[in-house]
Amino acid sequence: MIDSQTLLFISPEIILTILGLLILLLDLIFRERGHAALPWVAVFGFALSLAAILYIWGASRLVFADMYAIDTFALFFKLIAVISGIVITLVSIDYLRNRTPNKGDFFTLFVFSVLAMMFMASATNLLMIYLSIEFLSYTSYLLTGFLRNDKKSNEGAIKYFLFGAITSAVMLYGLSLMYGATGSLNLTEVASLFAATSDNSLRALGLVATALVLAGLGFKISLVPFHMWAPEAYEGAPTPVTAFLSVGPKAAGFALLLRLILTALPALQEALVPLLGVIAIATMTLGNLIAIQQTNVKRMLAYSSIAQAGYMLIGVVALNLTGNSPFSGLNGVLIYLFAYLFTNLGAFICVIAIEDATGITDIPQYAGLIKRAPYIAALFVFFFLSLAGIPPTAGFIGKFFVFASALREGFIFLAVVGVINSVVSVFYYFNIVRASFFQAPTDATPIRLSPVVTAALTVTAVVVLLIAVYPQPLFDVTSMSMAMLGVAGK
Numbered sequence: 001m002i003d004s005q006t007l008l009f010i011s012p013e014i015i016l017t018i019l020g021l022l023i024l025l026l027d028l029i030f031r032e033r034g035h036a037a038l039p040w041v042a043v044f045g046f047a048l049s050l051a052a053i054l055y056i057w058g059a060s061r062l063v064f065a066d067m068y069a070i071d072t073f074a075l076f077f078k079l080i081a082v083i084s085g086i087v088i089t090l091v092s093i094d095y096l097r098n099r100t101p102n103k104g105d106f107f108t109l110f111v112f113s114v115l116a117m118m119f120m121a122s123a124t125n126l127l128m129i130y131l132s133i134e135f136l137s138y139t140s141y142l143l144t145g146f147l148r149n150d151k152k153s154n155e156g157a158i159k160y161f162l163f164g165a166i167t168s169a170v171m172l173y174g175l176s177l178m179y180g181a182t183g184s185l186n187l188t189e190v191a192s193l194f195a196a197t198s199d200n201s202l203r204a205l206g207l208v209a210t211a212l213v214l215a216g217l218g219f220k221i222s223l224v225p226f227h228m229w230a231p232e233a234y235e236g237a238p239t240p241v242t243a244f245l246s247v248g249p250k251a252a253g254f255a256l257l258l259r260l261i262l263t264a265l266p267a268l269q270e271a272l273v274p275l276l277g278v279i280a281i282a283t284m285t286l287g288n289l290i291a292i293q294q295t296n297v298k299r300m301l302a303y304s305s306i307a308q309a310g311y312m313l314i315g316v317v318a319l320n321l322t323g324n325s326p327f328s329g330l331n332g333v334l335i336y337l338f339a340y341l342f343t344n345l346g347a348f349i350c351v352i353a354i355e356d357a358t359g360i361t362d363i364p365q366y367a368g369l370i371k372r373a374p375y376i377a378a379l380f381v382f383f384f385l386s387l388a389g390i391p392p393t394a395g396f397i398g399k400f401f402v403f404a405s406a407l408r409e410g411f412i413f414l415a416v417v418g419v420i421n422s423v424v425s426v427f428y429y430f431n432i433v434r435a436s437f438f439q440a441p442t443d444a445t446p447i448r449l450s451p452v453v454t455a456a457l458t459v460t461a462v463v464v465l466l467i468a469v470y471p472q473p474l475f476d477v478t479s480m481s482m483a484m485l486g487v488a489g490k
Helices: 004-009 011-034 038-055 072-096 103-122 126-144 151-182 187-196 200-221 230-236 239-264 266-291 297-317 330-358 374-388 394-408 412-438 451-469 472-484
Strands: 061-063 068-070
Touching: 004 011, 004 061, 011 038, 011 103, 038 072, 038 103, 068 072, 068 103, 072 103, 072 239, 072 330, 072 451, 072 472, 103 126, 103 239, 126 151, 126 200, 126 239, 151 187, 151 200, 151 230, 187 200, 187 239, 187 266, 200 239, 200 266, 230 239, 230 297, 239 266, 239 297, 239 330, 266 297, 266 412, 297 330, 297 394, 297 412, 330 374, 330 394, 330 451, 330 472, 374 394, 374 412, 374 451, 394 412, 394 451
Parallel strands: none
Antiparallel strands: 061 068
16 A cells, blocks of 8 residues: 555656646536636646655655655656646647647647656666656657648658657567566666676676667667657657657656666676767767758757757766766766756747747748847847857756766767767857848748747746856756765765
């Protein structure tokens, strides 16, 4: 029987479960009359879940037969999930108004997507890992194809589903091999068995199993070569969903990847480094080079998102489980993820505001944006500076810690490739800036922002700046998360 303390520890998940069912029920009862209230119900529910996360912050407990971890590491990613839920719900209000009558279905699916992210962050069991990834995958497929009369939305969802089905099968096979090699589903027991064995064939089987599991995690994170679904899905999905896909599943995927490596596979970490390093180089290089060629802003940001995953993976390669330096790799990944959350959401909110007012998503049509929407144009510059890792922005802080971790661990070539790719990214980011500031507009009609979108843009921009000028609170939070996984940090 579940005790009251366990209920308290899983209260963020309970709140979102009730919230999703409540939105579905309200939609059934009130139909179109209740559509205006549904996003605000969702925001209120997310806020309650956020309060619950903050209330239990610092907890450390395994529940449900050690299948589910309540620790600061998991809570850090749940914080990311709920913040993304609040922001994206707010910017969806105007975007969905004239695009779909099924708003209740949309917000229900979205709440359950955020809930799936929470499950992924806390999973400490091979079966729980698989189920939580599938939960997030299926809700994401439905959200991607939510605009039923839009051919691009349908095409993106179908490609997303087909790639997801293949990588899911490969990952399941890898998980079954890992279970067969160790005889356990528990990550801690898997780690003990791999550490205790002297059988090289068993360790080789563990490496093969891990490589197959990486297919499923690489799909969620959009690592090369599991990225091919991203451009079509990002372009076809409703733009708020695209914003969610660029931050939500990626963060959850990194949560699982880090927990898997640090909890279950520390004995195999050294052997995994070359594979992860090659994937990191391929991911950031391919993402940046193909982004240069894009003329659609959503596809450009899709490839940018792929490249950003490559930078984060550098931190995973540079993980140091024994040192007491803040440049431990893990610290860099956590800082980068939090900075990336607000930076990428801010960039996508700019895209959403322009698309909602004008319907345009092609970069050449952004010509003269400074005259039509000076606030958006100015923030575009700021968010692109952050994505490129230029100070004073949160993106600079994230890249600084990731690259410094690589240098500290001797991965000089990896850090150099990362810096070169960051320089390359400036070209396509500022292609939009060039059109916005230095080309004449074809339509001089001013673009007006709703108060909600304006507030969301302002908040994301302020946070991106605050992380750069006063990063200490974020350092403290990430250090607590590191300590929960046994990694020292200052």
